[in-house]
Amino acid sequence: MKWPAMGYARVESLDELWRVLDAAGPEAQILAGGQSLLATLSFRLSEPSGLVDITRIAALRGVSVAGSILRIGALTRHADLGRDPLVAAHAPILAAAAPLIAHPAIRNRGTIGGSLALADPAAELPACVVALDATIVIASKGGERRVPATDFFQGLFSTDLQPGEIIAAVEVPMATPASRQTIVEVTRRSGDYAMAGLAAVLSMQANGQVEAARLVYFGVGSGAEIARGASAALAGRRLDGTSIAAAKAALADDLDPPGDLHGGPELKRHLARVLTGRALSSFLAPAEQAA
Amino acid sequence: MNRRIDIALTVNGERVARSVDTRLHLVDFLRTELGLTGAHTACEHGVCGACTVRVDGEPVRGCLVLAASLDGAVVETIEGLSDSGEIRDLQEAFVARNAAQCGYCTPGMLVTAADILTQAPNASREEIREHISGNYCRCTGYQAIVDAVEDTLKARRTREAVR
Ligand SMILES: Cc1cc2nc3c(=O)[nH]c(=O)nc-3n(C[C@H](O)[C@H](O)[C@H](O)COP(=O)(O)OP(=O)(O)OC[C@H]3O[C@@H](n4cnc5c(N)ncnc54)[C@H](O)[C@@H]3O)c2cc1C
Ligand code: FES
Ligand code: FES
Numbered sequence: 001m002k003w004p005a006m007g008y009a010r011v012e013s014l015d016e017l018w019r020v021l022d023a024a025g026p027e028a029q030i031l032a033g034g035q036s037l038l039a040t041l042s043f044r045l046s047e048p049s050g051l052v053d054i055t056r057i058a059a060l061r062g063v064s065v066a067g068s069i070l071r072i073g074a075l076t077r078h079a080d081l082g083r084d085p086l087v088a089a090h091a092p093i094l095a096a097a098a099p100l101i102a103h104p105a106i107r108n109r110g111t112i113g114g115s116l117a118l119a120d121p122a123a124e125l126p127a128c129v130v131a132l133d134a135t136i137v138i139a140s141k142g143g144e145r146r147v148p149a150t151d152f153f154q155g156l157f158s159t160d161l162q163p164g165e166i167i168a169a170v171e172v173p174m175a176t177p178a179s180r181q182t183i184v185e186v187t188r189r190s191g192d193y194a195m196a197g198l199a200a201v202l203s204m205q206a207n208g209q210v211e212a213a214r215l216v217y218f219g220v221g222s223g224a225e226i227a228r229g230a231s232a233a234l235a236g237r238r239l240d241g242t243s244i245a246a247a248k249a250a251l252a253d254d255l256d257p258p259g260d261l262h263g264g265p266e267l268k269r270h271l272a273r274v275l276t277g278r279a280l281s282s283f284l285a286p287a288e289q290a291a
Numbered sequence: 292m293n294r295r296i297d298i299a300l301t302v303n304g305e306r307v308a309r310s311v312d313t314r315l316h317l318v319d320f321l322r323t324e325l326g327l328t329g330a331h332t333a334c335e336h337g338v339c340g341a342c343t344v345r346v347d348g349e350p351v352r353g354c355l356v357l358a359a360s361l362d363g364a365v366v367e368t369i370e371g372l373s374d375s376g377e378i379r380d381l382q383e384a385f386v387a388r389n390a391a392q393c394g395y396c397t398p399g400m401l402v403t404a405a406d407i408l409t410q411a412p413n414a415s416r417e418e419i420r421e422h423i424s425g426n427y428c429r430c431t432g433y434q435a436i437v438d439a440v441e442d443t444l445k446a447r448r449t450r451e452a453v454r
Contacts (some may be wrong), residue, residue, distance in 0.1 A: 001335065007292025008359045024292055031360070038316070038355045039336040050292035051313075053360050079349070103425025104406060105343050105350040176342035190424040 003041040007050030010289050014059055017166070018141040020052055025165055025166035028052055032075065035110035036103070036118050060113070060168055063087060070172045071137075074113025079104070081112060090174040091132060093181035093199060097124040100183065102192045113167040116152070119159050121195035124183060126153055130224040131181075131199040131216040132172050136160075139168035146171070147242045149224075156222040178203040178211065180283045185219070188262070194219035195262045196271035200279040202234070208285075210234045213249070215276065220257040220268045227254035230276065240288065248273045298362040302327070303371030313359045316341045317351075320358035321368060329398040330370035333427075340426030343399035344368050350406050369398035378405045380446060384439040392430035400426050404440045412448060416441055 008031075009024070010016045021028065028050035031037060040046055054060060060075045063086045069260055070090040072081075075098050081087050082098030088236045094112075101107055101115075115125040116136065129136070129149040136152045143166060149170075152160045161167070175181065185197030197218045203211040213234040229250035237243040259270035281288075299308040302325060309324055316335075320325040320423045321344070331341040335354045342353035345367040373380050378401060384390070391397040400423065407414050408421045414422065420433070428436065 002319075003314045003316070005294065006314075007315050008357060009292050010360065010362070020292075028292065031357070034355055034357065034360075035337060038357070042336040051357070053357075055360070060447070104335075105340065105352050105403065105425060106355070107336060107351040108346075108351050109355065154360060165373060190421055234329070254400070257365055 001044055003038070004044060004047040006048055008053065009050060010053040010056060012056050013140060014057060014139060017052065017054060017057065018164075021164055022141075024052060026114055030054055030117075030166055032114040032117075033077065033110040034114075035106050035138040036120070051161075058263060060166075065090065065174070065219070068174050070174050072112060072170045072172065074111060074116075074167045074169055076112050078107035078110045079103070080113070081251050082107065085164065091172045091177060091181075093128050093183050093201060094125070094172075096181070097128050097199070100124050100185055100187075100194075100197075101191075103201045109145050112170060112202045116170065117167055119153055119155075119157050119160060119174065119195070119223060121156055121223050122195075122197070123172060124185070124197065124199070124218065127197065127199040127216045127218040127224040128171055128183060129172070130226060131201040133201075133214065134173070135171040136167055137171060138165050138168040144168065147234060150226065153223045158277065168176060176203070176207065180204055182279050182282050184282075185277045186271050186275065196257075196268050196275060198272065198275040198279050199224075202239075202283060204239065204283065208238050210237055210239050212244070212279075215249075215279075217272055217275075220255055220272055222258075223240075227251055229254045234280075239283060244277060247280065248276050251276065295363075296359045298359060300361050300366060302362045302366045303368060303374065311358045313357065315358045316354050317344065317356040317358050317361065317366070318353035319344075320361075321353065321366070324358075327368050327370050329400065331395055333395070338357065338427070340399045340403060341396055343402045345372075345402060350402050363397060367403055372402065372405060378408070381405060381408065381439070382445045384442045384446075385436070388435045388442065389419075389433040390435040390439040391429060396426060396428040396430075400428065400436060404436075404443075407440065408447065412444060412451075414444060419444075 029048040031051040061073045088095040115266040134149045185194035199216045202213045213231040217225045230247040233246040233250045257265045333339045333341040344353045
């Protein structure tokens with residue numbers, strides 16, 4: 001379907017954005033990559049009075065390192081995440097997530113800020129930033145505020161963003177030699193949203209003992225779901241077949257997946273267990289993986 | 292907020308300036324304003340890839356880009372890629388392998404495949420499949436398309452090696 005009639009304004013700076021948003025009123029929407037927003041307009045799922053294009057705001061661009069924090073501007077596109085050397089070195093899970101998001105032409109426009117603001121329950125990036133214990137930097141006319149990713153996501157397509165606020169950046173604690181990060185998912189076809197997925201971030205001691213674990217599932221609930229029981233089942237234990245089995249078993253209490261087009265709750269639970277095995281065994285030494 | 296906006300951009304090497312309705316997407320702009328009918332729309336929500344064109348050197352979904360947002364952009368369509376000769380070998384391989392039947396998906400398929408030729412000259416068959424997986428084809432079963440892209444990659448590698 002054709003898009004509804006709507007206004008359009010392009011802004012070049014944050015100051016200009018706040019002025020335009022004030023003038024445009026609450027019915028206007030932010031436009032970043034447009035890869036979700038414009039698709040929903042084709043379905044006439046919403047009829048914004050106008051779109052405010054933020055893609056030329058330089059302050060929202062770029063990836064940089066400050067101290068032990070990797071700062072990723074909201075306008076960083078999925079394709080950039082996949083090839084940025086700073087991302088690959090300091091947040092490898094984000095580099096690994098990029099090729100799982102849609103298709104090349106969509107990754108060339110879709111942005112991390114747009115994906116986080118949308119909070120699709122089957123999306124990769126919200127789960128990754130929760131697993132990384134990242135901080136969302138939110139900007140508004142009044143200045144900046146920082147919210148832990150865990151608090152930012154509030155459920156199905158719902159976040160802590162208030163009217164007049166935008167995501168400016170994501171701040172990620174940089175990977176250390178102890179970090180292990182991976183993302184795995186099951187899709188019906190390459191590039192589809194996940195039927196079930198897992199973003200796993202562990203810190204491991206040299207002797208193979210897990211110091212801390214954050215297992216975050218997507219596509220199996222109303223958002224990025226931290227599996228607290230499964231994560232706790234690993235902490236303080238050696239990563240091996242036994243502790244992996246304990247993590248899988250704990251998922252029964254962690255996840256309460258709704259059925260969807262793909263199948264019922266039990267299918268999703270099964271997939272979550274399979275993914276847990278795949279993700280965690282990728283952290284084992286090759287000899288143990290074979291065992 | 293404006294319902295029309297003036298834009299100036301470069302399409303297939305030529306400067307164009309137009310006043311556009313803000314609800315117009317790039318493919319309708321190309322087809323209705325410029326008469327460039329190579330890029331097709333089918334689903335108009337980003338799923339099928341029939342509308343794939345290049346913006347600033349990279350393939351994008353033409354149905355998910357506002358024409359209004361393209362002031363200053365460089366757009367290349369299948370017409371431009373054909374005329375420049377950049378993908379003549381790929382087009383010949385498509386013909387040789389019978390990789391187009393109704394041809395509806397072909398322009399988008401070629402723009403997408405052109406991207407592998409430059410981004411991943413050593414792509415394996417699997418990687419070719421993965422790269423074009425966002426472009427739907429109702430007719431060919433993909434086998435012939437993958438063959439054509441693979442032939443082109445191999446031929447280009449051989450030419451490089453000889454050079
Ligand atoms: C065919 C197809 C397949 C896809 N598959 C996947 C997939 O497998 N996984 C996946 O995660 N995604 C997928 N996507 C969605 C894609 O990744 C989007 O790019 C992404 O979700 C939204 O980013 P965007 O920059 O395009 O945002 P937009 O579409 O521009 O915006 C999305 C929403 O976020 C708001 N917004 C955007 N930026 C900001 C900001 N900085 N601050 C506040 N609000 C903001 C907008 O107002 C809007 O409400 C798919 C899309 C398509 C068309
Ligand atoms: S018409 Fe654009 S992806 Fe289908
Ligand atoms: S050749 Fe007919 S859709 Fe591909």
